[in-house]
Amino acid sequence: MDETYRGGLELLCDSKKIHNVNIEQQNGEDKLTMKDLLSWIRTNLIKERPEMFMKGDTVRPGVLVLVNDCDWELSGQLNTSLEEKDVVVFISTLHGG
Amino acid sequence: MSASEWEILRELDALKEAKATIARKISALEAQLKQIQLQNDAASNAFSSSSYSTNGLTQDMIHRYSRHLMLPSFGVQGQANLLKSSILVVGAGGLGAPALLYFAASGVGRLGIVDHDVVELNNMHRQVIHTEAYVGKPKVKSAAAACRSINSTIQVVEHQEALRTSNALEILSKYDIIVDATDNAPTRYMISDCCVVLGKPLVSGAALGLEGQLTVYNYNGGPCYRCLFPTPPPRTACQSCADGGVLGVVPGIIGCLQALEAIKIAASVGEPLSGRMLLLDALSGRIRIVKIRGRSMQCEACGENSTFTQQKFREFDYENFTETPLCVPPVKLNLLPSESRISSKEYSEIILKKEPHVLVDVRPAHQFKIVSLPKSMNIPLSTLEVRLPEVSSALKKEEENSGAVSGSSAQLYVVCRRGNDSQRAVQYLHKMGFTSARDIVGGIESWAHNVDPKFPTY
Numbered sequence: 167m168d169e170t171y172r173g174g175l176e177l178l179c180d181s182k183k184i185h186n187v188n189i190e191q192q193n194g195e196d197k198l199t200m201k202d203l204l205s206w207i208r209t210n211l212i213k214e215r216p217e218m219f220m221k222g223d224t225v226r227p228g229v230l231v232l233v234n235d236c237d238w239e240l241s242g243q244l245n246t247s248l249e250e251k252d253v254v255v256f257i258s259t260l261h262g263g
Numbered sequence: 264m265s266a267s268e269w270e271i272l273r274e275l276d277a278l279k280e281a282k283a284t285i286a287r288k289i290s291a292l293e294a295q296l297k298q299i300q301l302q303n304d305a306a307s308n309a310f311s312s313s314s315y316s317t318n319g320l321t322q323d324m325i326h327r328y329s330r331h332l333m334l335p336s337f338g339v340q341g342q343a344n345l346l347k348s349s350i351l352v353v354g355a356g357g358l359g360a361p362a363l364l365y366f367a368a369s370g371v372g373r374l375g376i377v378d379h380d381v382v383e384l385n386n387m388h389r390q391v392i393h394t395e396a397y398v399g400k401p402k403v404k405s406a407a408a409a410c411r412s413i414n415s416t417i418q419v420v421e422h423q424e425a426l427r428t429s430n431a432l433e434i435l436s437k438y439d440i441i442v443d444a445t446d447n448a449p450t451r452y453m454i455s456d457c458c459v460v461l462g463k464p465l466v467s468g469a470a471l472g473l474e475g476q477l478t479v480y481n482y483n484g485g486p487c488y489r490c491l492f493p494t495p496p497p498r499t500a501c502q503s504c505a506d507g508g509v510l511g512v513v514p515g516i517i518g519c520l521q522a523l524e525a526i527k528i529a530a531s532v533g534e535p536l537s538g539r540m541l542l543l544d545a546l547s548g549r550i551r552i553v554k555i556r557g558r559s560m561q562c563e564a565c566g567e568n569s570t571f572t573q574q575k576f577r578e579f580d581y582e583n584f585t586e587t588p589l590c591v592p593p594v595k596l597n598l599l600p601s602e603s604r605i606s607s608k609e610y611s612e613i614i615l616k617k618e619p620h621v622l623v624d625v626r627p628a629h630q631f632k633i634v635s636l637p638k639s640m641n642i643p644l645s646t647l648e649v650r651l652p653e654v655s656s657a658l659k660k661e662e663e664n665s666g667a668v669s670g671s672s673a674q675l676y677v678v679c680r681r682g683n684d685s686q687r688a689v690q691y692l693h694k695m696g697f698t699s700a701r702d703i704v705g706g707i708e709s710w711a712h713n714v715d716p717k718f719p720t721y
Contacts, residue, residue: 183547217497218497218500226496226497226500227492227495227496227497228492228494228495228496228497228500228501229496230491230540230555232553235551235552235553235554236553236554237553237554237555239555239556240554255551255553257476257542258496258500259469259491259492259496260470260471260474260475260476261446261447261448261451261469261471261501261502261503262446262469262470262471262502262503262504262509262514263354263356263357263358263359263445263446263468263470263504263514263517
């Protein structure tokens with residue numbers, strides 16, 4: 167699975183924008199969801215200031231989540247199920263100009 | 264500066280002012296003359312202009328916009344729509360600059376500009392509508408003059424004020440399409456809400472660093488800004504171009520794309536970028552267009568049961584909502600007792616008296632490279648924890664070099680850009696046993712302001 171961080175979020179993960187990750191299914195669950203992915207990211211990828219990325223068990227306000235170039239609101243947010251080779255992008259909204 | 268220099272500068276200013284006034288008079292008279300000649304031509308011509316089918320476009324218009332008219336998908340109708348349209352650009356900065364130039368050039372009938380700021384030298388690398396002659400003058404004046412010099416046949420309206428809930432409804436209601444070219448979260452929420460209550464399409468762009476974003480809100484049943492971002496982000500997640508930096512051409516690209524989207528809507532051609540968002544990653548050369556959610560039924564502003572009215576808009580506190588002031592003076596923290604702080608003037612005396620000390624500059628390394636105080640050592644705040652031993656050894660070395668003379672121990676001072684991070688650093692240093700550490704109030708900006716006016720600021 168590919169993950170991309172944009173809008174400054176990459177700074178939370180060693181300034182690396184694209185992460186190719188392989189996540190093992192936990193407890194024999196047959197499906198991996200966005201919820202699983204976020205908790206995996208929080209434990210394994212975020213190097214500093216987790217509050218800049220997450221709030222509770224979801225992303226913080228101002229972060230858009232895209233699964234295969236589509237807003238995760240359209241695919242069930244945290245319940246979006248993920249498959250091999252899916253591309254997940256996290257974008258922090260920008261305000262500058 | 265000597266009296267004679269002042270004299271010359273004053274005279275130069277006066278002459279420039281007079282020159283500008285004459286230039287304005289010349290262009291006004293030229294336009295007037297052209298108008299009269301046109302009328303005379305029309306009157307004297309055996310074929311009155313009305314005998315040709317020009318769909319309301321004048322001879323000059325047909326010539327000026329001929330390349331638009333030649334486009335089968337734009338054509339006379341597109342241009343006629345554009346000429347009848349009105350567009351308001353909020354913000355004459357990095358995004359607004361190219362957008363305004365294209366709006367003026369393409370013949371938007373009435374073009375409004377809102378901005379309260381003045382042109383600064385550090386704007387010029389990206390705000391390409393302004394010229395050096397306008398540094399220190401209002402951006403609205405500068406942008407309007409540039410638009411008029413490109414196209415004297417359109418109406419340019421100057422709104423030299425900050426957009427607020429008290430004036431936004433009145434200003435925005437006079438235009439068909441709104442372009443958000445601002446630089447902060449509270450204004451973005453305010454413009455979106457105002458567009459919702461007035462039923463205006465909003466072309467929204469943003470740029471920072473090497474990235475840009477673009478979408479059209481509140482268009483034909485599409486989502487508004489609040490549908491996408493119902494809760495504002497924490498203030499710490501909102502960087503400005505002044506703090507984060509921005510490559511000039513990036514807002515330029517997004518501003519041009521905003522012009523494109525607004526022109527499409529004004530001319531009623533093509534498919535506006537509604538329900539989709541364009542993401543520009545300039546560094547890797549990638550543009551992505553993603554599908555975003557539609558209008559949210561639960562949206563506070565535009566949802567089914569929304570009670571957001573003009574009255575509510577006027578009373579809404581956007582600064583409180585986003586926890587960000589509308590006019591952003593840099594935050595001035597006050598974390599330390601006064602005995603743990605010294606002024607830049609006091610520090611300059613310490614240098615003059617050659618008192619033994621170590622100066623730690625806690626700015627990020629790339630900022631330290633821009634300019635730094637003599638003999639300062641750079642330990643960015645984020646690395647202070649692991650680099651504490653370097654502070655200890657620098658202090659020790661300083662004491663060895665001067666110890667016999669003064670007998671006293673070397674002092675530890677901390678500096679940053681504006682005097683906030685330096686306080687955080689000193690707080691940490693106190694905790695780690697460097698109890699005499701002090702920070703320089705106001706950072707290197709204060710040094711430039713109060714000690715050495717030749718010290719570069721950024």
